[in-house]
Amino acid sequence: MVALETFGLTKYYKRGRVKALEDFSLQVEGGKIFSLLGPNGAGKTTLIKVLLGIAFPTRGSARLLGEDISHYQVHRHIGYLAENHRFPDFLTAEMVLYYYGKMAGVSKTELRERIPNLLELVKLQEWSRTKIRKFSKGMLQRLGVAQALINDPELLFLDEPTDGIDPIGRREIRDLLQELRNQGKTIFLNSHLLSEVERISDEIAILKSGRLLQKGSVEDFISVRNQYQLRLQDRQVSLQEICRRLEIPLRRQAEDYIVAVKDEQQLNHLIDELRRNRTIIQAVIPRKITLEDFFIEVVRDKQEGQQ
Ligand SMILES: Nc1ncnc2c1ncn2[C@@H]1O[C@H](COP(=O)(O)OP(=O)(O)O)[C@@H](O)[C@H]1O
């Protein structure tokens, strides 16, 4: 099932002077954790606002759970945690969930059952009658997630849910999101925190200056196809000769070499040749980069391309 689809979605502010989102097309499968990554000002919040009818698109269209975004009834099945949300701080955790539940059209009977369950899910059951002005940032974010779940949504939008939270608080939110995904919910996460996203996302898209740069699974991003790191005992001279002969690009990386082969067959051919020269091969390692390296590479490439 496709949970979310956008078609050339575009949003300009200030009569076109600010291009917050430009020709953005994306498809998100249901039942997954999808993360939209991008530096501050990339357009992540704008996308959520347009999808939820808080801002109108300049051009393009989008569908949530199969419904055009202009059909607001679909909001019944959607949860939303805004970036930097503020709940009135004289309320208790229980009261926050009660008021937001009423606003979302959930009945009193359902709320009576759901509120204690949600407070337990986000580990705030012991704080249910405490005024939230006493809460830490992490507790407020967990309450925010509970609020987003009050109407038992299928699709959840969370805008920077772990921003400004300490490592333990982040871990708790990550565990919570995984638990929700296991329950079959689709989670759309906005984040500028790469290492966070790398740990929990099934799929990632990178946004920069309103444009979609790349989309794929975490694995797609971090493995560099057909590049291998070779660790040899001495005899590197033969490697250079053989690579020149086989036309395989080669470069040094500290004590090792990186080769960029065409395919596995060529890699094996290279290994055969090295062995014929009696080179001792200590390791052949498929090359990987961290998502952070990749992200910085992508963002920098594009910047240079635009200049
Ligand atoms: N209401 C608005 N009016 C004018 N410009 C805006 C408005 N909202 C966002 N922007 C601009 O649009 C761009 C994208 O912002 P935003 O969607 O908040 O990015 P992100 O969430 O990725 O940090 C930024 O340049 C921001 O300054």
Ligand SMILES: [Mg+2]
């Ligand atoms: Mg934002």
